[in-house]
Amino acid sequence: MIDKKTIKISSEKGVSSSFSELINSYDLLKVFIWRDIKVRYKQTVLGVLWVILQPLFSMIIFTIFFGKLAKIPSGALPYTLFSLIGLTFWNLFSNSVSKASDSVVVNEGIVKKVYFPRLILPISAVLGSLIDFGLNLILLLILSIFLSYLPIPISIILIPLLALVTIGTALGLGLILSSINVRYRDVRYVLPFFIQISMFLVPVIYPLNIVDPANRMLMAFNPMTIVIETGRWLFVGGKFLYYDLVPISIISLSAMLIIGVLFFKKTEDVFTDVI
């Protein structure tokens, strides 16, 4: 019994935590998520309302400029619904990435004073973003019912799966970015800009089928491409066009997560010394 609980501290091992410690910190993970949600909705006056208004306004603006003026095709869907589906998943992704990359720096006070598996911080950040996603999803469903484009039954399984892929991708990137963020504080200011720009590399405002096939392969390296196209397919039904791209996204997602965790673990040791 004693052996099991013995903690060994050494320079080689560093402060990195084992998988079982991560599992044991489930309570703390819950508390971090709960704290972030609580604080978020306590501090903002508009609170819940803002979470819904933001994609709604974006959708209206996109529909006017990209749909009506630029006449970007939106396939079988009206441009409003088409862009809102894209936005719903994209917002989940961009919120998760930016929160995850800030997670260590924002919790600096705790990181410097208490030991716990540091991985909890980015994980709780991406999981916390699911609340906003849920609200956005309700908005999306209301609009789809209103426009009579009901999602096909398999959505019950696929929407959660798509959300999972989204936060998985965000976590992979967030793990790398949060480590860099600790050391180089300007990452914090540059990142929002890059996230914003990268929206155009994913079919949020345009359909994937207007991109030429060779470039589609490239775009599939960002799993968000497939997530958004699948999301749209759920509201149209029929034949799914991009099965060939799915393996690329799966490989890419796994690679991001593995590299992210390794990178994070490698820099974890020096967090408190440089933070």
Added chain:
Amino acid sequence: MSNNIIEVNKISKKYIMNQGAYYDTLRDKITSMFSHRTDDRKKKAKIFWALRDISFSVKKGEVLGVVGRNGAGKSTLLKILSRITPPTSGSALIKGRVGSLLEVGTGFHQELSGRENIYLNGSILGMKQSEIKKKFDEIVDFSGIEKFLDTPVKYYSSGMTTRLAFSVAAFLEPEVLLVDEVLSVGDAEFQKKSLGKMEDITKNEGRTIIFVSHNLNAIEGLCSKCILLDGGKITMDGDTDDVINKYMSRSSDIQDNDKVIAVNRQGSGEYQFSRFWLENSSGNRIESILSGQDVYFIFEIRQKNKKNLKDFKISFSILDNFEHSLILHRTDYKKFDIKQMSKKNIFKCLIRSFPLSEGRYKIGLYLENKDGVVDSPGVVKNFQVNSGDFFKNASKIVVNHSPFLVDGEWSIH
């Protein structure tokens, strides 16, 4: 060997200190990649050994005190044992669940209520939800803030916040507890209560504890063994009384400790505070003050460039833990004029019958002349005041009911 619960084996910790910039920026990194100049900062980087080959062991149920001056490596040692930062070399074994208390109120969130913060802080300190639920009433009871339980902490006074924070920490139940200078928070009444709670934990519950404090009375009361750290090395390991005696007696070889190191120095900078220390009335250097003692506050000011200035005023303030100023004293209060200064100047200010009661205090320094601030290094030092014979009747004041002491004369009519 088997009844050692903590075994520390040759632990060292190296820090590389960059002077100047606090954080690297990616931008600097990228520009330096393209420029041929070598990175200026690399040249300035100083290697600093916070700990050097530290070895000791603690048996089950033992309470080990760690004493030493600021910068001796006490906090670094606790950080390594808490696994917040890894050692540069060496290893340590700890058998059992470790709880560390390096600060009270870690992770407290201003927007959340007292109740919510108990759960938040408790979880951060490593308690399970069910444990917190079980002890919730006791925690609230101990803190004495039940009326404000649902008020956001931002509306609490600093005293209330620390009481709540300490109360959560007091109910931690790990086998090994690492505690850093947390008893000097809150008002005197609450300090006494927390000290009592610490005694309970150590004596009755048989927990293994490593305890860092500047409060030598607390160390004497709680610890059976002590180690003395100096410059990152263990200079003594033994019974508490012996270690404390040695710690108190050393005086001459610590000149470096007097250096005024400012984090955010302001002022025009022609003259700067270079050293600050305390002496007793017979001219011996002291590290802590006894209430009621006559004490010299000594400031060394050096000229930093050729410019000669005139008509100086020196001020110093003594602040409490929350950096509220308790005492401010200036040369001009006593019509002490400083027309000119030379390259190196030593100013002494005698304060008779030091009026503060036991606790940790900070000192802030300030030098100005008629053109404005010359040097403001901010809060530069901590010092300890221990209870002494303030009333000159050969008795120590046991309990401090207030931060200030005055000598009253009683009569009956």
